[in-house]
Amino acid sequence: MKSIQIFLLIIFLSLCQIGLMSNFAIFGNWPNLILIMSLVLIFCDREAEAFLAATFGGLLLDLASPMFFGFYFISLSAITLIVKYIFSKFLTEINPIIVAAVTGVTMIVYDLTMALINHQFSLIGLVSNAIYAIVLAFVFYYFFNLRSSHSSNISFSSRLK
Numbered sequence: 001m002k003s004i005q006i007f008l009l010i011i012f013l014s015l016c017q018i019g020l021m022s023n024f025a026i027f028g029n030w031p032n033l034i035l036i037m038s039l040v041l042i043f044c045d046r047e048a049e050a051f052l053a054a055t056f057g058g059l060l061l062d063l064a065s066p067m068f069f070g071f072y073f074i075s076l077s078a079i080t081l082i083v084k085y086i087f088s089k090f091l092t093e094i095n096p097i098i099v100a101a102v103t104g105v106t107m108i109v110y111d112l113t114m115a116l117i118n119h120q121f122s123l124i125g126l127v128s129n130a131i132y133a134i135v136l137a138f139v140f141y142y143f144f145n146l147r148s149s150h151s152s153n154i155s156f157s158s159r160l161k
Helices: 003-024 033-043 047-064 071-089 096-118 123-152
Strands: none
Touching (some): 033 047, 033 071, 047 071, 071 096, 096 123
């Protein structure tokens, strides 16, 4: 994807995160779309675009957040770098189980951090948010893989093992 398309997608997802996702909350929680997009870009071997999404998306979320400025920027960038490091050192293949596990664990850790900061904890909300994020990650993953397979003539079935 070209850089302008990534920027437009980040802006669109940030606006959806800020304005629309509260209408689709499950047990009062909704996943961070920018974080999911960053994870999916890592799954698709687009690390530079993943870091761009985390940093620029984090700055956009910081502009609308009541938390201190830089919280989303720092947290999303750090999570993206940690997941990228784990993938480069320990995981060699991408399959649906790995996509689900990494997305679920990442969202649980992210939500636990947010729960500690906000002093609000709900186990049902934590689990439902992780499942919600996994479903959205699969949708994003298939979208990015289909777009890359159309642009580079790589079949989708060879990417997802």
